[in-house]
Amino acid sequence: MTLDLIFFLVLSLIAIATALGMLLSRNAIYSALFLVLNFVTVAVFYLLLGAPFIAMAQITVYAGAIMVLFLFVIMLLGAESLPKANVLPWQKPLAGFLAIALAVEATFLFITRARPIGDILAPADTVNMMDSLREMGMLLFNQYLLPFEVTSILLLVAMVGAIVLVRKEKRV
Amino acid sequence: MVPISYYIILSAILFTIGVVGVLIRRNALIIFMSIELMLNAANLAFVAFGSVLKSFSGQIFVFFVIAVAAAEVAVGLALIVEIFKSKRSIDVDQMSSLKG
Amino acid sequence: MFFAEPTQSGFFFLAPWLEFAPVIGLLINLIFGRRFNEITVGTVASLASGAAFIVAVLLAWSVAANHGEVVRWYLAEWIHIGDLQLDWTFRVDSLSTTMMLVVSGVGTLIHIYAIGYMHEDVRFKGDTGRYPRFFVFLNLFIAAMMILVSGDSYMMLFVGWEGVGLCSFLLIGFWYELDTLGQSSWANSNAAKKAFIVNRIGDFGFLIAAFIMFWNFRSFQFDQVFAAAETVAPGVILAITLFMLVGVAGKSAQIPLYVWLPDAMAGPTPVSALIHAATMVTAGVYLIARSAPLYILVPQAQYIVAMTGAVTALFAATIAVGQYDIKKVLAYSTISQLGFMVAAVGMGAFVAGMFHLVTHAFFKALLFLSAGSVILGLERGHHHAEHSHHTEKPNRGRKAKREEHHGEARTEHVEAFDPNDMRNMGGLRRTMPTTFWLYMIGTLALAGLPPFAGFWSKDEILADAFTEGFTAVYWLLTIAAFFTAFYMGRQIWLVFFGEPRHEAAAHAEESPKVITVPLIVLAVLSVIGGALNLPGVHTFAEWLEHTIEVHAGEFVWSVAIISTILALLGIWISWLIYGRNPLKVGQPDPLKERLRPAFTGMENKWYVDELYQAIIVTPFVKLSQFLADVIDWKFWHDWFHETVIVGTYNWVSNIALNRYADQRGIDAFANGLAGVTQWLSATMRKIQNGFVRSYALSVLLGVVLIVGYLILK
Numbered sequence: 001m002t003l004d005l006i007f008f009l010v011l012s013l014i015a016i017a018t019a020l021g022m023l024l025s026r027n028a029i030y031s032a033l034f035l036v037l038n039f040v041t042v043a044v045f046y047l048l049l050g051a052p053f054i055a056m057a058q059i060t061v062y063a064g065a066i067m068v069l070f071l072f073v074i075m076l077l078g079a080e081s082l083p084k085a086n087v088l089p090w091q092k093p094l095a096g097f098l099a100i101a102l103a104v105e106a107t108f109l110f111i112t113r114a115r116p117i118g119d120i121l122a123p124a125d126t127v128n129m130m131d132s133l134r135e136m137g138m139l140l141f142n143q144y145l146l147p148f149e150v151t152s153i154l155l156l157v158a159m160v161g162a163i164v165l166v167r168k169e170k171r172v
Numbered sequence: 173m174v175p176i177s178y179y180i181i182l183s184a185i186l187f188t189i190g191v192v193g194v195l196i197r198r199n200a201l202i203i204f205m206s207i208e209l210m211l212n213a214a215n216l217a218f219v220a221f222g223s224v225l226k227s228f229s230g231q232i233f234v235f236f237v238i239a240v241a242a243a244e245v246a247v248g249l250a251l252i253v254e255i256f257k258s259k260r261s262i263d264v265d266q267m268s269s270l271k272g
Numbered sequence: 273m274f275f276a277e278p279t280q281s282g283f284f285f286l287a288p289w290l291e292f293a294p295v296i297g298l299l300i301n302l303i304f305g306r307r308f309n310e311i312t313v314g315t316v317a318s319l320a321s322g323a324a325f326i327v328a329v330l331l332a333w334s335v336a337a338n339h340g341e342v343v344r345w346y347l348a349e350w351i352h353i354g355d356l357q358l359d360w361t362f363r364v365d366s367l368s369t370t371m372m373l374v375v376s377g378v379g380t381l382i383h384i385y386a387i388g389y390m391h392e393d394v395r396f397k398g399d400t401g402r403y404p405r406f407f408v409f410l411n412l413f414i415a416a417m418m419i420l421v422s423g424d425s426y427m428m429l430f431v432g433w434e435g436v437g438l439c440s441f442l443l444i445g446f447w448y449e450l451d452t453l454g455q456s457s458w459a460n461s462n463a464a465k466k467a468f469i470v471n472r473i474g475d476f477g478f479l480i481a482a483f484i485m486f487w488n489f490r491s492f493q494f495d496q497v498f499a500a501a502e503t504v505a506p507g508v509i510l511a512i513t514l515f516m517l518v519g520v521a522g523k524s525a526q527i528p529l530y531v532w533l534p535d536a537m538a539g540p541t542p543v544s545a546l547i548h549a550a551t552m553v554t555a556g557v558y559l560i561a562r563s564a565p566l567y568i569l570v571p572q573a574q575y576i577v578a579m580t581g582a583v584t585a586l587f588a589a590t591i592a593v594g595q596y597d598i599k600k601v602l603a604y605s606t607i608s609q610l611g612f613m614v615a616a617v618g619m620g621a622f623v624a625g626m627f628h629l630v631t632h633a634f635f636k637a638l639l640f641l642s643a644g645s646v647i648l649g650l651e652r653g654h655h656h657a658e659h660s661h662h663t664e665k666p667n668r669g670r671k672a673k674r675e676e677h678h679g680e681a682r683t684e685h686v687e688a689f690d691p692n693d694m695r696n697m698g699g700l701r702r703t704m705p706t707t708f709w710l711y712m713i714g715t716l717a718l719a720g721l722p723p724f725a726g727f728w729s730k731d732e733i734l735a736d737a738f739t740e741g742f743t744a745v746y747w748l749l750t751i752a753a754f755f756t757a758f759y760m761g762r763q764i765w766l767v768f769f770g771e772p773r774h775e776a777a778a779h780a781e782e783s784p785k786v787i788t789v790p791l792i793v794l795a796v797l798s799v800i801g802g803a804l805n806l807p808g809v810h811t812f813a814e815w816l817e818h819t820i821e822v823h824a825g826e827f828v829w830s831v832a833i834i835s836t837i838l839a840l841l842g843i844w845i846s847w848l849i850y851g852r853n854p855l856k857v858g859q860p861d862p863l864k865e866r867l868r869p870a871f872t873g874m875e876n877k878w879y880v881d882e883l884y885q886a887i888i889v890t891p892f893v894k895l896s897q898f899l900a901d902v903i904d905w906k907f908w909h910d911w912f913h914e915t916v917i918v919g920t921y922n923w924v925s926n927i928a929l930n931r932y933a934d935q936r937g938i939d940a941f942a943n944g945l946a947g948v949t950q951w952l953s954a955t956m957r958k959i960q961n962g963f964v965r966s967y968a969l970s971v972l973l974g975v976v977l978i979v980g981y982l983i984l985k
Contacts, residue, residue: 008174012182019189019209028201035205038186042212049179049223051231054238058215061238066208066245073249074201077256091965095195098972099188105979106184110177132228139228140235151239158243165250194968268962 007048015041028074032067039063053133179220186213200252200262204245211241282334286327287345287362290372290418293323298411305404314387317407321383321414325376332369340366340818344424355490361424363494367819370626371421371558374633378550379414381790385641386410386542388786389648393540396651397447397454406446410546413439417551421558425492426482429559433523434475436552441468443547444539452538453690463535470532474522481515484508498565506570513566513573516559517580524556525607526584526614531881533607537599537692541644544599549606549640550633557610557629560617564820568620575742577618582748585611587878589755593762593863594874597692598643601763605718606636608752612733615745621736623805623813623822628729630812631801635717635726638794642711645783645791646767649704650691653779689776694766696774698854703780708768710791715764717798719757719839722832725801731835732805735828753835757842762850770854 018041021034039062046055140148190213193206215234222230256262297320305313335343342365351358386406394400416439420432445464451457486492488508489500501509520526525533536548547553560567560577567574585608592604609632616625690696701708717724720731730753737746772778782788805812807827816822849862863871873879959970 004174008178012178015182016185016189019186022202022205022209023189023193023197028199031202031205035209038209039212042216045179045216046219049219051219051223051234054215054219054231054234057235057238061242062208062212066242069245069249070201070205073253077201077253077262091969092196095192095965095969095972098969098976099192099195101976102191102972102979103184103188105976105983106188107181109979109983110180110184136228136231139232144232144236147236151236154240155243158246162246162250165247165254191972195965195972198965264964267964270960270962 004048011041011044011048015045029071032070032074035070036063036067039067050132053136176220176224180217183213183217183220186210186216198263198265200255200264201249203264204248204252208241208245211237282337282343283327283330284334284343284345284362284364286330287364287422288347289327290324290331290362290376290422291415293327294320294411294415294418296320297323298408298415301404301408301411305408306401308404310391310400310403311387313404313407314383314390317411318380318383318387320411321376321380324414324418325373325380328369328372328376331364332366332373335364335366335369335818336815340815342819356486358425358427358492360428361493362422363424364422365819366815366817367558367561367626368421370630370816371554372418374554374630375417375421375551376414378633378637378794379410379417379546381793382542382546382550382637382641383407383410385545385644385787385790386540388784389542389641389644390540392648392651396655397450402446406443406540409439409442409446410542413443413547413552417555420555424494426485426494426497427492429562430475430478430482433478433519433555436547436555437468437471437475437523440471440536440547440552441465443543444536446539446543452692460538463532463538467532467536470529471522474519474529477515477518477522481512481519484512484515494562501566501569509566510570510573513563513570514576516563517573517577520556520559520577520614521580522556523559524553524610524614526556526580526611527587530584530588530607531884534600534603534877537597537603541599541640541647544603545637545640545644548603549636553606553610554613554629554633557613557617557625560614561622561626561820564617564620564622564822567618568821574618574620578615578737578742578745579618581611581613581615581618582745582752583611584608585615585752586748586755587611589752589759590874591877592759593755594861594871594876595759596694596861596875597690598646598694598697598763598767599640599692601694601759602636602639602643605639605756605759608756609636609718611752612730612749615742615749616733616736619736619740619742619745621733621740622820623810623816624729624732624736626816627805627812628733630804631717631725631729631798634794634801635714635724635798638710638791638798639714639718641787641791641794642707642714645707645787646697646700646704646711646780647691648783648787649700649707649780650697650774650776652781653703654689654691654776656779656781657775689774691776694763695855697767697772697777698770698774699768699772700777700780701768703777704782706782706788707791710788710795711768712764713795713798715760717801719760719843720753720835721839722836723799723802725798725804727832727836728802728805728807731827731832732807734835735826735831738828738831739826750835750838754838754842757839758846761843761846765846765850766855769851771856773855773857 015038018034018038022031022038025031025034039058043055043058043063046052046058187210190206190208190210193209194203197203197206215237218230218234218237220230222228222233252262255267259266297317300316301308301313308316335341342363345362345364347360347362350360390403390406394403413436416432416435418432419435420429423429423432441464444467445461448461448464449456451459482492485497488504489497491497491500518529522529533548533553537544539547567577588604588607588611592601592608595601595604609628613625613628613632616622616628713724717726720727722728734746734749734753737743737749772780803811813822853862855861861871861875864875876882959966
């Protein structure tokens with residue numbers, strides 16, 4: 001049991017716990033906050049994996065922007081809790097069963113079929129990763145320029161769409 | 173040294189939890205959040221593999237996924253707001269007008 | 273295309289015009305007859321027949337010029353199948369030219385006569401539009417008869433044979449909706465049918481003979497058949513000749529198939545004269561004469577033929593004694609004389625037979641046409657009597673009265689008047705003198721008194737019978753000759769002498785020239801016709817010798833004297849009975865009391881028709897009814913059709929197919945399919961519950977399954 005491993009296990013536990021917390025909370029606000037925690041945990045994971053930029057982006061965009069947006073909407077709609085369900089009683093057990101089945105399948109796949117391709121870098125190796133940022137920038141603007149531009153258009157479209165959707169109908 | 177498979181398993185578990193969340197919860201926003209969780213799990217897998225393969229492509233991909241996720245959330249929430257305006261509820265069970 | 277063997281001199285190329293002239297005549301009258309007036313129609317027909325006569329004359333002259341050589345003139349190919357090689361070939365030899373001359377010559381005279389006769393007849397019957405039809409049929413008859421006599425093979429002969437049978441039917445039933453009294457009835461059409469059907473029985477015999485002939489000789493052509501005749505067993509020839517005798521009995525009215533000829537008198541008189549006295553009925557005699565080489569080989573057949581002819585001659589003569597209808601007497605006389613001819617050719621006396629055929633054509637046509645003149649005279653008289661009753665106008669000149677009548681339509685006669693009945697006649701020699709003298713000449717010729725033509729020909733037959741040793745035939749024929757003289761005398765006394773027994777006879781008028789002139793020509797021929805074959809000179813025998821193996825008959829004085837005495841005796845006895853005390857109105861025939869049962873038999877034709885009716889016709893009709901009602905209707909239709917076929921069909925279609933296959937099978941399947949689909953869709957519809965969660969669940973299910981499949985692969 002190396003330190004990495006312990007660290008990994010603890011973090012993964014937290015990740016799973018927060019995910020479950022998001023899943024099982026009755027209150028939507030609690031779910032959102034749990035999810036924020038989950039994102040932060042995953043950001044730490046990114047750091048461990050030697051992707052600092054992504055980690056930061058994760059916290060900034062995902063946890064900072066997206067989840068805030070979620071919280072805004074939750075509070076706007078007053079959708080903290082919902083009345084009890086009385087339809088599709090068979091949904092929950094079946095969903096659970098299928099999900100477990102999927103998990104089992106996935107695990108099985110990964111364990112039996114995956115070829116060993118190496119280990120993760122040690123965290124110690126990730127300290128000097130300032131160059132990685134530059135590398136990534138180069139990559140982004142050279143090889144992946146087209147997706148980059150398309151993504152910008154996509155964001156534009158999303159913006160316009162969101163505005164159009166919430167616009168009041170003009171009475172002409 | 174953490175074997176890559178551990179990360180993948182973790183990713184799978186998170187993904188599964190996200191799936192369960194989509195299926196079980198009736199609150200549209202919770203469902204949406206579960207979808208984000210699923211995306212996150214996928215991102216984790218990407219970065220893990222990128223790290224192992226010593227390639228930046230994984231990270232680039234995650235970068236784009238995050239951007240797209242952001243856009244998607246914006247539009248999606250706008251839609252949910254719209255639906256709330258007409259249905260006065262975000263219980264997906266009540267949005268069953270398309271039943272046959 | 274044509275050949276004349278062996279020399280080409282002569283008019284043989286005209287042979288087809290024997291055919292074509294009458295056909296052209298009939299076509300012209302058929303198409304344009306309605307637009308022509310009566311004289312034109314009659315003239316066209318007579319010219320056509322006359323043209324055929326001229327061709328016949330030229331052909332006869334050509335044959336004579338060629339020393340009687342047989343010339344076969346080919347016109348067209350008819351049937352060429354395997355062994356059967358039939359062509360339309362004209363056979364021009366002395367025998368066929370004789371027949372051609374008789375047919376066309378007498379035929380033309382009768383055509384001319386018919387112009388006048390039919391003119392009055394259509395007015396008495398009231399249908400002037402039918403006039404052209406008569407001449408179309410007459411020309412058709414001439415054409416068919418020409419095919420018969422000029423044919424070079426038995427099949428060509430048969431074509432003409434059938435054709436004249438058809439024309440006989442058409443002409444007997446000319447007034448098909450009436451009877452002889454002019455009233456609406458089935459009588460005439462029944463007579464026509466009877467003629468056709470009885471003829472058909474004869475034709476059946478002819479066809480059997482033809483089939484046997486083809487089976488053995490593989491040909492119908494005369495020369496080939498005759499050449500091959502000696503190579504087969506005599507039994508075959510016997511069969512052929514006897515079956516041909518059946519055909520002859522049908523066509524030439526011998527026992528047992530003569531019954532149609534008396535009924536055929538229902539046709540107009542020119543028809544009776546042409547077809548049933550002079551030409552058609554002699555076709556049988558011609559057939560036997562033509563088949564002489566066959567008959568010579570089988571003496572048994574010859575004997576049978578001769579006896580048939582002789583018995584028929586006597587039998588018919590006895591019937592003629594008891595008849596009251598002027599035409600029926602002549603009809604039975606014809607049968608009797610045909611018996612003479614058939615007996616003659618049966619005995620092998622072909623010259624005598626053909627000679628009698630020619631002379632008989634002359635005087636029998638003369639007699640029939642004169643009888644027609646008498647009948648017309650009575651009709652005219654009847655009309656005058658009616659007319660004077662109805663209008664009470666004074667007697668005007670004869671010419672004026674006749675013109676008046678020509679414009680009148682047929683008036684309704686109060687009583688049914690039979691112009692043919694001799695009991696209505698009497699004393700006509702004063703009112704119709706020309707007809708009377710012509711009739712006398714015909715009678716004397718028929719009775720066989722020298723020097724008229726009938727004496728020479730009939731005497732030759734008797735002489736041949738006597739010398740050839742056909743004793744039975746000789747006696748039968750002699751007795752028949754006696755009866756002939758007797759009934760002809762009876763007829764003369766009844767018709768022309770005594771007092772008129774009916775006002776129609778009292779007012780009878782003489783016939784116009786168009787009627788009497790042909791009669792005069794025939795009368796002349798009846799007088800001088802004997803010159804054809806005078807004993808010693810034997811012109812005719814030499815003429816025929818070119819074609820058939822004949823020998824000239826000898827003149828036997830004893831036979832001649834006996835026959836003359838018998839003829840005079842017959843006339844004298846008839847005078848005793850009928851002439852001395854002329855029959856009065858309503859008086860029954862004097863012979864009735866004296867020969868009561870015999871005379872009743874004679875009067876009723878020896879009940880032969882009734883016998884046939886009972887033995888043949890009635891069972892046949894009953895059989896047909898049985899077949900129609902029971903077999904056809906009850907069995908075939910009701911049971912088989914309705915029950916079996918229709919019932920089965922209905923069962924199959926309704927029960928089997930409709931109920932089981934269709935309704936319970938296919939419909940059930942189709943409906944079941946629809947039902948299943950409905951159930952399926954109703955069930956499946958529940959999947960679309962509108963809940964997003966369940967849709968997402970199905971997506972997950974799919975993913976799990978696919979990943980599972982990939983794992984397991």
